[in-house]
Amino acid sequence: MRIAVTGASGLVGSHLVPQLRSHGHDVVTLVRRAPVRPDEFRWDPSSGGLDPADLEGVQAAVHLAGAGIGDKRWSGEYKQLVLSSRVESTTLLANTLTQLDPRPQVLLSGSAIGFYGDAGDRECDESTPAGTGFLADVCQAWEGATTAAEEAGIRTVHLRTGLVLSGTGGMLAQQLRLYKLGLGGPLGNGRQWWSWVSLADELGAIEHLLTADVAGPVNITGPAPVRQRDFATALGRALHRPAVLPAPGFALKAVIGEFAEEGILAGQQVLPRVLESDGYAFSHRTLDEALATALG
Numbered sequence: 001m002r003i004a005v006t007g008a009s010g011l012v013g014s015h016l017v018p019q020l021r022s023h024g025h026d027v028v029t030l031v032r033r034a035p036v037r038p039d040e041f042r043w044d045p046s047s048g049g050l051d052p053a054d055l056e057g058v059q060a061a062v063h064l065a066g067a068g069i070g071d072k073r074w075s076g077e078y079k080q081l082v083l084s085s086r087v088e089s090t091t092l093l094a095n096t097l098t099q100l101d102p103r104p105q106v107l108l109s110g111s112a113i114g115f116y117g118d119a120g121d122r123e124c125d126e127s128t129p130a131g132t133g134f135l136a137d138v139c140q141a142w143e144g145a146t147t148a149a150e151e152a153g154i155r156t157v158h159l160r161t162g163l164v165l166s167g168t169g170g171m172l173a174q175q176l177r178l179y180k181l182g183l184g185g186p187l188g189n190g191r192q193w194w195s196w197v198s199l200a201d202e203l204g205a206i207e208h209l210l211t212a213d214v215a216g217p218v219n220i221t222g223p224a225p226v227r228q229r230d231f232a233t234a235l236g237r238a239l240h241r242p243a244v245l246p247a248p249g250f251a252l253k254a255v256i257g258e259f260a261e262e263g264i265l266a267g268q269q270v271l272p273r274v275l276e277s278d279g280y281a282f283s284h285r286t287l288d289e290a291l292a293t294a295l296g
Contacts, residue, residue, distance in 0.1 A: 001210065002026040002057050006043075006093065007064030007110070011169035012161075012202055016062065019203050028058070030065075030093075045089035052099045060210050061097060063109045065089045066142075069135070070171065074258040083138050086110075090145035098152040107149045108209055111158040113195055113221065115139035118266035121193070125273040126160075126217045135262050143217070155215045162195035162221035162270055164202050165294040172294060175235065182241045188249035190229025192267030195221040198290035200283045205272075208280050219272045223285055228267065231287065238291040 003020060007013040008029040020027050030043045030050070041054035045065070055061075067085040072078050090109055097104050116124045117131015130136050143158045150156045165172050178184050197205075197220055205220045226234070236243025252260040272280075284290040 001059045002028070003210070004028050004030060004055055004058045004061045004104075005064065006030045006062070006089065007066065010064055011164060011166055012199070012206075013062075013064045015199060016064075016203050016206060020207065023207070028054070030054075043092070045085070045092045048092055050092055050096050052096050055096060055100055055104075058097075058100065058104050060104055060106045061093060061108070062206060062210075063090060063093050063107065066110060069112075069114075070259050070263050073256065074134075079134060083141060086138065086142040087145045090142060091148070094146045094149040094154075094156075097154060098148050103152060103154055106155045106157070106210060107146060108157045108159055108206060109143070109146050111139050111143050111160045111217070113160050113162045113219065113268045113270045114262070115143075115160055115217075116268045116270065118262070119193070119268045121269065124219075124268055124270045126219055133262050133266070134258075157209050157215060158217045159206065159209075160217055160219045160221075160270070161202065162197045162219070162225075162268075164199055165196050165290045166199045167294045167296060172235075176239075179235055179239050179241055179243060183245055184232055184236055184241065184243040185245035185247065186229040186232050187247050187252060188228070188265040190227060190232065190246070192228050192265060193225050193269035194228050194231050195219075195225040195268055195270035196231070196287060196290060197222045198284035198293060200293065201290075204283060205275055205280055208275070208278075212278050212280075214274060214278055218274045219270050220275070221270045221272050222287070222290060223272060223276065223282060224287065225269045225271070226287055234287045234291055238288070238295055 008017050028039045043050040067081045114135030117133045117136040146156045232243045
């Protein structure tokens, strides 16, 4: 299958592209810098720049591009970048795919479990309505930007991804230094639900969805979400370090800013019901298994 991938330099994309190639797929990537390989093509979502000829013969697209949610302190300007980088790129890609002849069979477009807002103790599956807050609003706009592809008959899947566990990137990697020093522990009251997924299952689910008879939202999370305090305990156990020093919510807000409220202290207990009903077999069903693999 010839597959176009955006966001190929990110945590998920940088592992997805070589995996797809190792499984016999022909992968082209869309990049914002000058291309340096024959399988790279330049695009510029902010100006609408993408030549449909560069996607000739593409049968599937995996769209993972977007400014990092927690990479910088949230200012008004950065929040606008988080939103626009997702909506503009998704709109451009969806519109361009509709111009191809033949059109691709499937568009797998990034989203996140932030769609559900702060869900408290409620279980969330793909039928759960959107929550409230900045991240919920971003996810709704992000998913809505695929409309052109859906209306053109391209099977479209919204990848509502949870906390991807990798020792080399993402939120887990950011916490490792403190935990290795024995300074880890609950964040806020620690009761908020964290819905995680191993990197292997993130990649496996995406590859599964390339050919699955599934459309619409799909939660890409492990089958056993945990409360944040239990996540802290499990991470400390995996590193053979104590994990008992709490970080009060007010301190996190003071240091990190608005992102702490929605990205760390809010929680969602998200279940991957569509994936499981479609027969996807998780490689890592428990947090301990996923952390052991992530930490080598």
